[in-house]
Amino acid sequence: MALVKEPGGCRGEEADAAVTSCPGAALAVLTADCAPVALSSPEGVVGIVHAGWKGLLGGVVEAAVKSMESLGAREVFAALGPCIWPHAYDFSPADLDTMARRFGPVVRSVAPSGRPALDLPAAVGSALERAGASLSAVSQTCTHCSPAHWSWRARADRGRQATVVWTPPR
Numbered sequence: 083m084a085l086v087k088e089p090g091g092c093r094g095e096e097a098d099a100a101v102t103s104c105p106g107a108a109l110a111v112l113t114a115d116c117a118p119v120a121l122s123s124p125e126g127v128v129g130i131v132h133a134g135w136k137g138l139l140g141g142v143v144e145a146a147v148k149s150m151e152s153l154g155a156r157e158v159f160a161a162l163g164p165c166i167w168p169h170a171y172d173f174s175p176a177d178l179d180t181m182a183r184r185f186g187p188v189v190r191s192v193a194p195s196g197r198p199a200l201d202l203p204a205a206v207g208s209a210l211e212r213a214g215a216s217l218s219a220v221s222q223t224c225t226h227c228s229p230a231h232w233s234w235r236a237r238a239d240r241g242r243q244a245t246v247v248w249t250p251p252r
């Protein structure tokens with residue numbers, strides 16, 4: 083968790099999430115199939131999360147929301163950006179069981195191949211709900227299928243899309 087205290091703070095630091103209460107400090111994550119989650123609050127505290135399945139299990143969403151609350155956020159809203167959707171996300175049954183135990187049966191899906199698949203957007207939604215945040219916007223774009231987005235699983239792309247959140251300086 084990167085706690086950004088000024089514009090440019092924590093620049094280039096490796097982290098799965100960042101939060102700030104500093105107006106004008108832009109937070110960004112780079113993703114290819116993992117879920118980018120932008121968090122905001124009426125109090126001006128913002129956060130950003132790189133949510134892969136392992137990060138979700140590690141509680142990255144809950145930790146980001148908690149950090150925002152410790153900075154003064156009272157209500158947290160979330161927007162989920164483009165990520166991989168279940169039709170392209172074949173998943174090992176054992177790992178899917180682990181995810182379902184943590185985030186509920188809603189994360190279970192089936193790929194067109196008939197194999198078990200992880201519903202990553204549903205897992206993010208469940209993690210947000212458990213953290214007390216509201217999911218207010220969901221991109222319907224699947225990175226695996228979209229020709230306009232990078233995808234690791236579809237093409238082993240090295241490129242990443244950036245998702246950015248900030249509060250404008252007053």
Ligand SMILES: [Zn+2]
Pocket residue numbers: 167169170224225226227228
């Ligand atoms: Zn797709």
